[in-house]
Structures are given as C-alpha cells and as structure tokens.
Amino acid sequence: METKCRVEEEEEEEKIQKEICSGISSLLSPPLSLPPWTELPDDVTINILQRLDVQEILEKAQRVCKTWWRACKDPSMWRVIHIESIVLAFFDPHKLEMMCHEAVDRSQGQLIDITIVDFATNDLISYISKRCSHLKCLSLVRGDFLSQTFIYAFENFKELEKLQLLLSPIFPEDIEYIGNSCRQLKSFTYCCSDKMEKSCALEVAKSMPNLHHLCLIGDMMTDQGLEGILDRCLHLESLDIRRCFNVDLQGNLGRDLSAGVEEGSYNEAQRKSPNLRNDPSLSPSPPLPKLQPQETIPIQKIQSLLCKIIEDKMFFSDAIELAKMAENL
Template identity: 45%
Template sequence: MAEQSPNWVELPPDVTAAILSRLGAAEVLESAQKVCTTWRRICQDPAMWRTVDMCNLGHFSTSNNYEAMTMHAVDRSSGQLAAISVGFFCTDALLAYISDRSSQLRLLRLVCCDDISDIGWMEAVKKLPLLEELHLYYTSISKEAIGVVGRCCPLLKSLKLNNQGSRRPYIDCDDEALAIAENMPGLHHLQLFGNKITKDGLQAILDNCPHLESLDLRQCFNVNFGGNLGKRCSQQIKNVRRPYDSTEDYEFDTDILDYESFDEDHPTSFSDIDFMSEDDEHYVFSGGSNVSYDEDYAEYCLMIS
C-alpha cells in the first residue's frame, strides 16, 4: 500500500503560520498565499508580517515591482511591523512609507541602498523612536545623519555600518566613528566591517560608549591593536573582532580592494552585481528606481488580489 502524502492544508493554523513565517515576503505574496483559501487567510493575519524580509527576493517576483511589494507587506502588518530588511531598491520615498506606518519598528536592515539622502534618513528616524537595531550594509549614511539617528532613537543598542574592506594607502576617516561616539552612548553592539576608522576614532568610541559588549572591526586596516589600545579593548569589551580576524562567518563577499585593482574612474561605485557571495541564491543590483508609488502600488495590489 502506497504511503499517503500529508495534507498540508489540514495542519493546525498556528503550525501553518509558523511554517509560512519562515518564507520571505516575496515568496508569501507571490506564491504561498495563492495555494489555497486557508493559506491566504493565514497570510492576511497582521501577525504574519511583524518581520518582513525584502532582501531575499528569490525568483518569486513576476512583476519586479519591489517597492510596491514592500509597501503591501508593510500595510499587511497593520502597524505591528517590528523588523524589516530591504534591498537595493530602497529610496527616500520608500523609507518614508515604512517609517510613517511602522512606529513599533525595532530593527531596520538595509543592503546596498545608495538612493537614500540625508534628508530621507533624518525624516524617517524621527518617526522610529523604538528602533533598537540599525544594520546597514554597503549603504551610505553621513555623519550628520548618524547624529540624528543617535538623538532620535535613544533605545538603539546595535549598529552595523559595514562596507568593503580596502588596503588603499592614505585613506582614513573617523567621521562616522566620532559621530557614533558623540551620539550613541547606549550602544551594546557595534560592527564597522571595512571601515576607514583609525586609532583616534576607536579611542573616542571606547571613551563614550561604556556599555559596548561586542565590537567588530574586521577589515578595518587603519587600526593597530598593539599596545595600550588593544589591551583596553580586551579589558573593556567582552567580544572583540580585530582587523585580520577570520571573515568566514560574514554573510557577504569579503574581497578586499587594494590600490592595484581599484578602478580609479569609479572610486565610490560597484559593479552591477554587488557584494554577494557564491552561495547566495539572488543578486543585488546597483542603481535606483524612478517609481510612481501610487500607480505601481495600486497595480500590484490588483495583480495579487
């Protein structure tokens, strides 16, 4: 007698919800919720949208309208959104849409987002007073915007401000480190992967962020951990990762720029496929999008309804 396959539709709703919650937002919107009425009803529950992942797009987007998809996911949360990850397509307008409707947001993660201006940052974080974690990968933010984040998000405990490591000589900058030191005294976790920080910036962080439990400065090649500075880091912070420590557990590509391979004609830009490791199932493309939010959002909602 052939073994009977399980009927997934007959699973208890809480079990089905737990399974579906492991999928990315794109997969839920464009695939899972279309399986049956039971799954669609579960996918409409705001509790399903407390965490939204719009970095793991996979191959499920048929419209390529990532902005409208993100907006729809935010609306599905009905103000309960606690954590969101957004990829390369995030702009001032989309960040404003998220912040306007997500006053409970605790974690904001952005990857390869170069189309967010200082004004966009400053206006958005003013509406996110409960933000505890800000994780930025290859995403520009100025020292002024860092200052506003620190002042407007007093509960911020974790900051990741990560870039591609570079050994180019004579390039160092403590602007970001000093802005962090001056405006984020409550930090417990700080990751500055590939930053151009020097010993002066590190000293300022140690002086002004007394609650730090972890500090990750991998590929920050301008910092020398010898002498008293390295000793102080070890004494003051439980978990310290140094410039030349292993990057095996880092989720993105860890290739290092050097002066021989660096493209002088494009010193601040990256290739069309940015920073993704060989194990990634999707790619992140550079560049922004000029989108008509009202029209595209309405069209997308009709398409998935």
C-alpha cells in the same frame, strides 16, 4: 428496421450526453472532504507559511485555499519581513517595492524586523517609518539613498534596537542624527560600499552610548576615534573595525590594549587604565594565553586582533591566533 436503429442511436446519444453532464458536474462540485492542512490551527499554519519568501506568499501560497488566504492576511504573519531580488536577471525594483508596500500594510503596525536587499529607496523607508513605529530591527543592503528623506525617516523609529546599513557613503552628521533619533539602539553595523572620506566614529560615540555591539567596516577612524568609542560606549560587548587602516595603536591606547592581552582579558586593562573605563555590566572575557614579552611587535600584523573585541564565544580563538603570531616574531 430503420426506425428501430434511429431510436437506438438516439438512446445512445442521450446516454453519452448524461455521462458528459455528470462528469462536468463532478468537476465543478467541491470535494467531499477538505484538504488535511486546512484543519491545522491558525498559528501552526502561519508558522509554516512564514518560511516562504514574500514573493511566494503573495503570488502563490495565498491562492491555494481559503484557509491560507485568511492566514496570509493575518497581521502576525508579517511581523518579520525579508525581501530581496533573488534572481537579478528578473530584477524588477518597482514590483518588489509594491510587494514590500503590501507586506507592510498587512502587518498593520506590528512589523518589528525588516530586511531589504538591493531595492530600498528614500520613499520606501519613509513609507515604512510612517506605518511601523514599533520597528526593532532594520537591515538595508545596497540601497539607493540620495535625499534627507531617508535620514528624517528615523525620527519615527523610536524603538529601533538594531540597525544594519551596508550601502553607499552617509555623512557622519547623518549618522549622528540617526543615533540621536534612535536612543534605544543596542547594535549598529555600518559598512560602506565605496571608500569613505570621513570617519563617523566620534559621531557614533556621541550619539549611541547604549550600544552593545558595534561594527564599523572600512571606516577612516584613527586612534582618537577608537578611544572615543571605548570611552563613551561603556556597554560594548563586541567591536568590529575591520579595514579601518588608520588605526595604528601607537600611543597610550595601543599600550592599554596590549596590556589587556598580556594580562589575560580586556576588562583587566579597563581596570588598570584611566583611558579605558571599567563598566561592571560587561561580562568577563574567557582567560587568554599569556604572551611572552616582546620588545617590538609589528602592529600592522596584529592590530586587527587587538582592536577586534568580539563576543566571548569567538574571543578565545582570536587570542590563540594572536599568541601564535607573537611566538613567530
């Protein structure tokens, strides 16, 4: 009897052991069918993954499966890079810089557009310039630039067309150096986080004649600097000079701009005035409401609207605001 019980126990243990082994085997073996997303074309997979930020791609997405790993290694995945410190409480500039290095390396020289927020350094910009000579767009926000390494890096950005600098002050001569190095620049934005001591308007006018869009926020320019920009940057389609409080429009330039508003378009003022050269490449602005002549107009109130020659889709609304303001004077 005891022998029979012992045999039954041994058989039961053996059965349980087989079930355990079978279960472990099933867990370790690959699934019978692959996940459905692995059957997507590579270009579709890359298009989907590009919607993630750099950190999510490098730390999570590329580890999901072999298909995504392969897609995340494709240079076309890294033609556009936007990287910033999302949560400042966990801000690790060294980690972000290493991620940026990895993203730039994976692009294999195909990078055309990069935005760096909060952690860009001289060495990082130099690193990018040596590996991405076909860069078209560069945006730097709140970086730390202290040496000429940053300025000299632009020698390698011969194809750069759009540059946005929202950071600490840069010397006007450095702005001119950047312009002379990047002769294909069509859009330039510079907003200084601190009060500027000198204007860079004339340096922009001399070194960036092919600009279509210019934004100089908080610059110390005077009427002379503004006139220099209008005289030399003949392809301008939009001009933003917010917080440029030294522009007072009290001379010929002010009369020319005022005449442009009264006549209905800035291009008309260009045609009539020798101080504002006409350029046939400029598209005509929409018609503006005609203002009633005023003997005295407080320039301080409307100078930003007169100076801000902006894109067609926004110009009309600003003109209406200007007209309403003039009616109340």
